[in-house]
Amino acid sequence: MTRSDTGRITQQRIAQLAGVSQSTVSFVLNGRSDGSVRIPQDTRDRILKVIEETGYVADPSARRLAGADNHILGVFTYEPAFPTESLDFYTPLLAGIEAGAETVGSDLLLFTSAPVSGGRRELFHERNRLRLADGVLLLGVEMDPDELARLVAENFRVVAVGRRDTPGIPYVGIDYASAAGELLRRAGGLGHREVIFLHRSSLGESVLDRRRGVVDGAREAGLALTDRTTDGTDVEADWTAVRESGATLLVVEEPDLAAALLELAVRDGVSVPSDLSVVALGSASRPGADAAELTRLQPPRAELGERAVELLARILADGDAVPAAERRVLLPCPILDGETLGAAAVAR
Secondary structure, three states: OOHHHHOOOOHHHHHHHHOOOHHHHHHHHHOOOOOOOOOOHHHHHHHHHHHHHHOOOOOHHHHHHOOOOOOEEEEEEOOOOOOHHHHHHHHHHHHHHHHHHHHHOOEEEEEOOOOEEOOEEOOOOOOOOHHHOOEEEEEOOOOOHHHHHHHHHOOOOEEEEOOOOOOOOOEEEEOHHHHHHHHHHHHHHOOOOEEEEEEOOOOOHHHHHHHHHHHHHHHHHOOEEEEEEOOOOOHHHHHHHHHHHOOOEEEEOOHHHHHHHHHHHHHOOOOOOOOOEEEEOOOOOOOOOOOOOOEEEOOOHHHHHHHHHHHHHHHHHHHHHOOHHHOEEEEOOOEEOOOOOOOOOOOO
């Protein structure tokens, strides 16, 4: 008998066709035994034959409730991952997640039904389907700490991609603070004494880590720091602020903004790095063929995604046996030397 002969195939229908109880079908499907149930091999073979002939596919949510793994890893993004302006950030990250899932033999399920409000998705809502997956990777610059705390309280198996302050949330992140601090110390060693820092307004942990690295690095290197918050929409105003600051070093959080400011420097005859050094705290997106190679942080986003999958797989396999110290991991962040950091300009 085939699926077309019976309509929707259920466990109850499988049991009828095989001449057994529905609970027996459930035991065979989930590969479970409580020690008191012994299913003869010929009965198992009969059930499996009916399953094959009907093309039955188990409901993944029912399997999760029964304690069986579906080999499905969920991916939830607080910000949409596929708009053009997000591709450069998310593409290597998603590539790493895909590679990690292939390594552990799991499929990926991208949760996209959550409503978007103010550019961010809500993790818990009436269409929540998180439990379809064995475990979930969380992506986003900013995450709701109340939602993260609820995940911990309700024992969801999750790993955040990026460092999180919420107690109990496992994560794999990037050590932005150390790398940003090292950039500022290098600049101090090249004679820079005045620096202006252009950054976004955000309470995301990765943003705060980069900011902390810049502030601490400037203090350790003896640099006077001018701080400017910007959303990058008025590049001319940002450039005017840079020129008026008298700084010989410009630190820009967003590499796209740094590239735009480099174009204005060329327009105004400001030589980089002879007159002004410029460094960015992230990977450049699509630099032009003639653009200078930015000195910048080069976060290993593909490795970040792959390592997050590995940690989630460990938690799914070993549960509480995974030590607390190994549930929160920071990867070192390389620095690309580039062409835009040089010795401080002589006072003009």
